[in-house]
Amino acid sequence: MFVSQRRNNNIMVRAPVVDKDGVKRGAWSLEEDQKLRAYIEKYGPWKWREVPTLAGLMRCGKSCRLRWLNYLRPGLKRGNYTNEENELICKLHQKYGNRWSTIAAKLPGRTDNEVKNHWNAHLRKQVKPKTESSTIKHEGKPKELRLSHVYEAKTSKDFAEYCSSTFGIVESSSCFSQQTSSSDDNFGTEINWGMEDYNIDQLQICGYYDNFWTEPYVWDHNQTNAFSEDYGIRMFSPQQQYETTYDHNYCDLFC
DNA sequence: AACTTGACCAACCGCCAACAC
DNA sequence: TGTGTTGGCGGTTGGTCAAGT
Structure with a gap:
């Protein structure tokens, strides 16, 4: 590969x-x-x-x-990445973005600088960026939203696959797939996603969901916001309707 | 053979958070 | 609490080589 x-x-x-x-x-x-x-x-x-x-x-x-x-430093490997290492880097980059020190920490003998160089020189071009799918349509809310995704999923697996193909979240996105099994029923309802550029450096994803789940997310004190640490994505309950912060490191997954 | 271009990667730069005082 | 220092991090640069023209 x-x-x-x-x-x-x-x-x-x-x-x-x-x-x-x-x-x-x-x-x-x-x-x-x-x-x-x-x-x-x-x-x-x-x-x-x-x-x-x-x-x-x-x-x-x-x-x-x-x-x-x-x-x-003792114990450093030099060059010659194995396929396993390459695949792990790609997987971790999907998860953590350009957090090279985090990625390198999971690769024994590799430094953040080396992993970064290796990604830029070899791996980045092999990971095709995903583009918006034809299922995108504009939504009325939130009004600032530039794009919104509307998708009806029967199961969490369907939803994960949809996210993979549309957003490029290949790892079946723990944001979605780690829900409790009983919450799968929720996927029969409509899930809306949007993307918005607030400025050049910051991309934001907006999401709202009319039957919002409670796990595994960490709720804020009002129990209106849920946070997924894995992707740096923050999702809001339907009462609040939209708005989520987004780790800018993941921009290249979407742009 | 001479020159150009792109790939590669070690090293640098600038920012920021943590810490000490 | 404010300020300075330090270490860590990610982005970028600059030099060399190989391949192409």
Whole structure:
């Protein structure tokens, strides 16, 4: 499914330079790596601000930290992602968006930077963005709504599949499928979804539902809003009719 | 052979939350 | 409570290589 190999082991980095403050930037030399590694192994990865001075490096602390975390730290894998890793990254990206540190935490030996680079270089182009389906039609409410999806599902499975094909939520969307079995009956009613751009950086999804479920969502103190942490999607009860916040990291699922 | 273009990835930049004082 | 510092994070940049022209 995925083709992902390091083309070579050549170093492609910025040329070392020393800025006006005497701080070195750019590619790390072998000697610098050895100094940093020796220091960390002896004293541990703490007080990054002091590390350059104590380790005898002309680097800023931030640069040392980055070098250690992304390159020198023991246990790191380099390149050659397995199909399992690729599929896991895609799956996690669907779930978490560009939260690379969260994704990398579930991939032993991989750093957030490496996962991010790998996604941008290899995987992003392999995951086709979903487009709006022909079932979209405009709705009267909420009035700000630009688009609204109207769909009648018989079961949660139907609904999950609909969401997968329409919104690109492939993982059968725990937002919907984790409901209690008894709540499946609710899917006989109409579910409306809308999408709206509030500004360039923020996409919002609007949803309302005339027989709103109670689990597994966390209700607010008025029991009018329900929150799904998995997707950063907040859904509102029919009394409030619409409005939901949306993690902007998921924009690329929808745009 | 020379040049251009795109892919790749290490490293940097800027923002922000947590923490210390 | 306000301010400064630090570490963490995600986005972006810049340099090199390989392939194409």
